[in-house]
Amino acid sequence: MAKVRIYELAKELNVPSKKLIELLNEEFSVKVKNHMSAIEDEDADLIKELLGGNKEGNNEDDEEEKPKKAGKKSNKDDKEKDNSGVITMNSETITVKEISEKLDKSFAEVIKELMLIGVMASVNQEINFEIAEKLANKFDVELVKEEKEEEEDIEEILKEDESEENLVKRYPIVTVMGHVDHGKTSLLDSIRKSAVTSTEAGGITQHIGAYKVPVNGEFVTFLDTPGHAAFTAMRARGAQVTDVVILVVAADDGIMPQTKEAISHCKAAGVPIIVAINKIDRPGANIDKVKQELTEYELIPEDWGGDTVCVPVSAHTKEGIDDLLEMLVLSSEMLELKADPTRKAKGTVVEAKLDKGRGSVATLLVQNGTLRVGDSIVVGSTYGRIRAMFNDKRQKIKSAGPSTPVEILGLSEVPEAGDKFYQVKDEKTAREIANKRKEKLRDEYLQSTHKVSLEDLYNQIQEGTVKELGLIVKADVQGSVEALKQSLEKLSTEEVKVRVIHGGVGAVNETDVTLATASNAIILGFNVRPDNNALAASEKEEVEIKTYRVIYDAIDDIKSAMIGMLEPEYRENVIGNAEVRKVYKISSVGTIAGAYVQNGKLARNSSVRVIRDGIVIFESELASLKRFKDDAKEVAQGYECGFSVEKFNDLKEGDVIEAYVMEEIKKDKL
Structure with a gap:
């Protein structure tokens, strides 16, 4: 509306709009007062309209509008008596409309005062606290900023739904915990009749999963948490949201370090534990030995006079599965689990x-x-x-x-x-x-110093140039990011602090390299690869990008670099990549891909990795490489070729094939 009025006024006064806008500052009111008498009545009304609202709204003879304004003034007098001229503001910014309502003033009056302090703002435009405070002072009102924690805001929003009259029975949430390779996921497979382990790299669960399974006429939600020590945080999170924990212990292996951690998490969360002694079909199984070890952690089996339920099972032969489920349902009923399905989630x-x-x-x-x-x-x-x-x-x-x-x-x-x-x-x-x-998360970035790499990290620590090692972690799923972050930050010593300044999901991109440049950080990729823009930027900015498929290797590399033991014997050299444009399936041969070499070259003797949406899905070697119908030793950038990947037939259009060779290098003395 303001722009339209300025345009109309400029037209009436026969002056450029731009020049008129320049007059809308603190000097403008003085100039208007000095020349008001020389301006015709109609033009004066336009100026009044611009400064103080429309002509009809300020007409004291207007009988329709005046009662409303009079009513507002009466309310304002009451408010001033109640609030002693103090209003609150609970956010960083406030719209002109909202501040007008708080001050109990018309939009025209507020906009006029804003103009006089040099601020042009429409009704729906936001102003910051400092400007709002000046505006309030103009009306002899004190503006106070109300500090309120967002967590309290959330609880306040949900408080009305906390009544207990709508509580009904809910299904139990069960977490399966234990040491790596003790059969947690296989045991869960036996219950829900699926094969999750077949989709995990190396048969080890590296992501957390949740499944709703029918058990004896009811439903149970199972959480399957990884068993390796690096995923302590993920197991802890499982214990915090669960009602009952199934602790899986291998009968032929006994209590292991990650089993101890799982017991600690359960006790800290106050969650009842059911021990599933798995792999009783193995030749070296010793159930009594496992029970004896459990007593060392205050878990006394029921048949030994304690209150810990221990069920011998075999995920392979399905023996004892029914007994385990029966004890699970019984333990859940004793907890009398309830929830209110009518409230906000x-x-x-x-x-x-x-x-x-x-x-x-x-x-x-x-x-x-x-x-x-x-x-x-x-x-x-x-x-x-x-x-x-x-x-x-x-x-x-x-x-x-x-x-x-x-x-x-x-x-x-x-x-x-x-x-x-x-x-x-x-x-x-x-x-x-x-x-x-x-x-609150915007202050977590480090200031730029000089570039750091794992190879020379120890030397820089010794020279005193590195006090803090910044890392950027990218992975295929958020759980892996959190696990790497927790594990790497535990490596901090008195000489150098390891700090993960950023963690994210997806391929390493140019933004990550920019952040690493500004923060003097190293980028670690877990099950992901850098895109072409990221590679080019990393070479230009001399930012190191390390990629891993196994979490142990990433942790060991950082640890070795910090103590001066990183002596690489081989280095990966990416020689090129190609994009799959067409896929042909031949029954006697397998999957043949028609591709275009985008960078570098593809060589017959190179290793390759298949990348889909920035995530590494398979690593192998080229089974064949052809140009048209002839075998080729290598195919250079800008040429088309056909190839097949050893032991992999699931190529799809859009996949990127990255070729690399491992080069032997001399050991550095750090």
């Missing part, structure tokens, strides 16, 4: 990742209330409105009650695994809470 993020086709995908465990498609939620520093929801079988569903794991779409960013989520009344509220939380 809240729960925990089990896992989160970035999907190229679907965007941010998060696995949520609803712990109370009912989550529905279309609901707005806030998750840590991100937020969103649920566009679609899937159960653990990837079937679309419209709602999810307590103790139900779901996969959702619609979040603005990938949340942190383990974050709490809350349903709020609308997306605006969710965005405001998320933005407040995000502001």
Whole structure:
């Protein structure tokens, strides 16, 4: 509206609009007062309209508008008596409309005062606290900034739903915990009749999963947590959201370090434990030995006079599975688990990742209330409105009650695994809470110093040039990011502190390299690869990018570099990459890919990795390489070729094949 009035006034006064706008400052009111008498009545009314609102609104003879304003003044007098001329502001910014309502003034009066202090703002425009404070002082009102923690805001939003009259029985949430390779996932497979282990690298679970399984006429939600020590945080998160823990101990192996950690997490969370003594079909199985070791951790078996349920089972032969489920249901009934499905939903993020086709995908465990498609939620520093929801079988569903794991779409960013989520009344509220939380995360970046690499890290520590090692971690899923972060930061010593300044999901990109440059950091990639732009930027900025498929190697490399023992014998040299343009399936040969070499070259003797959406899905060697119908020793950049990958037939259009060779180098003396 203001722009239209300025244009009309400029036209009436026959002056350029730009020149008139320049007069709208503190000097403008003086000039208007000095020349008001020389301006015709109609033009004077236009100026008054610009400075003080429309002519009719300020007409004292207007009988229709005046009662409303009179009423407002009366309310204002009451407010001033009640509030002693003090108003509050609970955010960093406020719109002109909102401050007008708080001051109980018309929009025209507020906009006029803003002009006089040199601020041009429309009704819906936001102003900061400093400007709002000056404006309030003009009306002899004190403006106070109200500090309020966002967590308190959330609890206040959900407080009305805390009544106990709608509580009903809910299904138990069970976490399967234990040492690596003790058969946790295989045991769960026996219960839910699936083969999760076949999809994990090396048969080891490296991501957390949630499954809803029918057991004896009811449902039980199972959480399968990884067993390696690096995933302590993930197991801890499982214990915090669970009702009962199944602790898996191999009968032929006994209590191991990660089993001890799992017991500690369960005790800290106050969660009942059922011990599943697995692999009793193995020749070296010794059930009594396992029970004896359990007593050392205050877990006394029932048949030895204690209260810990111990069930001998075999995930391979299915022996004892029914007994385990029976004890699980019995333990759950004793807990008398209840929830209110009518309230607003809240729960925990089990896992989160970035999907190229679907965007941010998060696995949520609803712990109370009912989550529905279309609901707005806030998750840590991100937020969103649920566009679609899937159960653990990837079937679309419209709602999810307590103790139900779901996969959702619609979040603005990938949340942190383990974050709490809350349903709020609308997306605006969710965005405001998320933005407040995000502001607190903006101070975590390091200042630029000089470039660092693992090879010369120890020398720089000795020289005193490195006091803090910054790392940027990128992985295929959020759980792996958190696990790497926890493990690497534990390596800090008195001489140097290891700090993960950023962790994210997806391929290493140019933004990561830029951050590493500014923060003097090293980039670690777990199950992901850098894209072409990231590689070019890293060479230009001399930023080191290390990629790994096994988490042990990443931890060992950082540890060795810190103590001066990193003496690499081989170095990976990427010689080129090609994009698959066409795929041909030949029954007698397998899958043949037609590809275009984008960078470098493909060589017959090179190793290759298949990259899909920035994530490494397979590593092998070239089985064949051809140019047209002839075998080729190598194919250079800009040429087309055909090839097949050894022991891999699942090539798809759009896949990137990265060729590399391992070069032997001289050992450095650090």
